[in-house]
Amino acid sequence: MSDFPRFMEPGDEKDISGRITPRDGPVTVRNPHLEHLSEDVLYHLDLSNKANDLPVMFSDVKFVCFGGSPNRMKKFAEFMVKELGVKIPAGMALTNISHGSDRYVLYKVASVLSVSHGMGIPSLSIVFHEVLKLLHYAKCTDVKFFRLGTSGGLGIEPGSVVITEAAVDGLLRPYMEVATLGMVLQHPAFLDKNLCEELLEIANQDKAYKSVIGKTMCTYDFYEGQGRLDGAFCDFTAEDKIAFLKRVHDRGIQNIEMESLCFAAMAHRAALKSAIICCTVVDRLKSDQITASHETLEEWQMRPQRVVAKYIRQQLGLE
Amino acid sequence: MSDFPRFMEPGDEKDISGRITPRDGPVTVRNPHLEHLSEDVLYHLDLSNKANDLPVMFSDVKFVCFGGSPNRMKKFAEFMVKELGVKIPAGMALTNISHGSDRYVLYKVASVLSVSHGMGIPSLSIVFHEVLKLLHYAKCTDVKFFRLGTSGGLGIEPGSVVITEAAVDGLLRPYMEVATLGMVLQHPAFLDKNLCEELLEIANQDKAYKSVIGKTMCTYDFYEGQGRLDGAFCDFTAEDKIAFLKRVHDRGIQNIEMESLCFAAMAHRAALKSAIICCTVVDRLKSDQITASHETLEEWQMRPQRVVAKYIRQQLGLE
Numbered sequence: 156m157s158d159f160p161r162f163m164e165p166g167d168e169k170d171i172s173g174r175i176t177p178r179d180g181p182v183t184v185r186n187p188h189l190e191h192l193s194e195d196v197l198y199h200l201d202l203s204n205k206a207n208d209l210p211v212m213f214s215d216v217k218f219v220c221f222g223g224s225p226n227r228m229k230k231f232a233e234f235m236v237k238e239l240g241v242k243i244p245a246g247m248a249l250t251n252i253s254h255g256s257d258r259y260v261l262y263k264v265a266s267v268l269s270v271s272h273g274m275g276i277p278s279l280s281i282v283f284h285e286v287l288k289l290l291h292y293a294k295c296t297d298v299k300f301f302r303l304g305t306s307g308g309l310g311i312e313p314g315s316v317v318i319t320e321a322a323v324d325g326l327l328r329p330y331m332e333v334a335t336l337g338m339v340l341q342h343p344a345f346l347d348k349n350l351c352e353e354l355l356e357i358a359n360q361d362k363a364y365k366s367v368i369g370k371t372m373c374t375y376d377f378y379e380g381q382g383r384l385d386g387a388f389c390d391f392t393a394e395d396k397i398a399f400l401k402r403v404h405d406r407g408i409q410n411i412e413m414e415s416l417c418f419a420a421m422a423h424r425a426a427l428k429s430a431i432i433c434c435t436v437v438d439r440l441k442s443d444q445i446t447a448s449h450e451t452l453e454e455w456q457m458r459p460q461r462v463v464a465k466y467i468r469q470q471l472g473l474e
Numbered sequence: 475m476s477d478f479p480r481f482m483e484p485g486d487e488k489d490i491s492g493r494i495t496p497r498d499g500p501v502t503v504r505n506p507h508l509e510h511l512s513e514d515v516l517y518h519l520d521l522s523n524k525a526n527d528l529p530v531m532f533s534d535v536k537f538v539c540f541g542g543s544p545n546r547m548k549k550f551a552e553f554m555v556k557e558l559g560v561k562i563p564a565g566m567a568l569t570n571i572s573h574g575s576d577r578y579v580l581y582k583v584a585s586v587l588s589v590s591h592g593m594g595i596p597s598l599s600i601v602f603h604e605v606l607k608l609l610h611y612a613k614c615t616d617v618k619f620f621r622l623g624t625s626g627g628l629g630i631e632p633g634s635v636v637i638t639e640a641a642v643d644g645l646l647r648p649y650m651e652v653a654t655l656g657m658v659l660q661h662p663a664f665l666d667k668n669l670c671e672e673l674l675e676i677a678n679q680d681k682a683y684k685s686v687i688g689k690t691m692c693t694y695d696f697y698e699g700q701g702r703l704d705g706a707f708c709d710f711t712a713e714d715k716i717a718f719l720k721r722v723h724d725r726g727i728q729n730i731e732m733e734s735l736c737f738a739a740m741a742h743r744a745a746l747k748s749a750i751i752c753c754t755v756v757d758r759l760k761s762d763q764i765t766a767s768h769e770t771l772e773e774w775q776m777r778p779q780r781v782v783a784k785y786i787r788q789q790l791g792l793e
Binding site: 192379387 | 504505506507508511513514515517543544545546574576577593594595597599602603604610643645652653655656658694696697698699701703704705706708709710712714715732743744763764765768
């Protein structure tokens, strides 16, 4: 099991289903070995708990926002400068803290981190491990995690916003599997219901698009794994595809992407309050190809950003 | 099965084990639906078979070189300019052909493409699908694929070069699984033996480091999936870890990384001649952390690049 008894922490609360209740408090890691490391190099972030004074740099972080694309997360950081009224001193500029590695970008704007995670579960997993350790070494408390993503929708207008109530894999299983020393461990993927509902309330204030709470299917492959007919390989028919997508839609799946399962499973395992909010860029019941213009896609991608920015402003008493 | 009979192509040759023999000839896709698309937008490459004249741009491509890091693949393109003696006209410069997308970089130097694939199987899978379609639309023939990577070694000096003879997953299974419309399809991962041996012969000419042919373990997770004790989560002991790594090493695994299984499975499915050549950056039987200096890592990463560059020069009659 993912929470092996010998390393459970005394403060963990569980509800009747054995779930770990998301909680405020210090960001904890579940790894007793870290205490014995003389230095921990966060290799893919180009940071270290010895070479960098992580508490001085990061102890005030309260919101960590992830997204796939480095450019989009840079723009989100710039957007947050305006939204939070942060004054950047003359002669200074926002900088990618992880510029020494070209794997991810990491920006900090007051209490907000903006981090790219690349595409797919393995890529997200690496940066999630390292960000958790970063927050732990920096002694951060009461931190909330968000994923601001793009996705294919099912039966909803492109440009709609989906807030994930549960993430499942391509076989509708609600857990992430990690082959660990020869065992396939299953890490359940739960998200914070209250946070979902708070984000929906904010999203619903914008009448220009539809916002819903729904289940998200998370796949390991963009083409065949999502039932697309337009990959380099395809050995199913258009009828096979539509029958499958309709069946998963009937079971509550509102959108499909490639990271939610890992995000939800790792946040849950760390007992963090977290939410996933994605725009949809295509209705997969109608099309495989993403043909919206660059400008339209940019506008759609701003929708989750505006919702989370408003939530953060509310939390900070700026609304 | 991955090669569903109704879409098999007439020219496929199989050896006695049912393997598709890698072959020269046109780069083919195995998807009858593509013929019926009025336009195919290669979304993550920011190219299209309608908006771009792909045969004019790409028909001379003979070598496609992939690597995880965008900076590394930019440097490889610059390196190939020198190695191939390409004259760049005054006022011009190499440019990232996919600059309109910030997901991957794509450089072209004469008959060589240099492409980044990000980290992990899902990220590689997306760009592999789109590059295959690109080469198909461009009517390329006799193309060879290479992955130039970094990896953790097992029982070999960091800086060594491993050429992959077979890729397996974290449970030592020699195939990639893709959940496809509710079925878990297994795509076998084979590589080209002759190409491996040709690369080893070139690598062995450099006596500054050791080069070997061996099996590669490909995982979906960098920390727990590779038996690391230094992730945000860990519920096994140092003894558990070493016992596991020694057992896989005893079965011929020389290095561990996160893309080989997908690379080998997709290249095999497309009947492409392909090879995977990685430097090792740590000996996982001794350490989890990558602590080599930036300069040392840069030098190690050049080793697979130099080997493949020399192979390409030989093929082009430049040696």
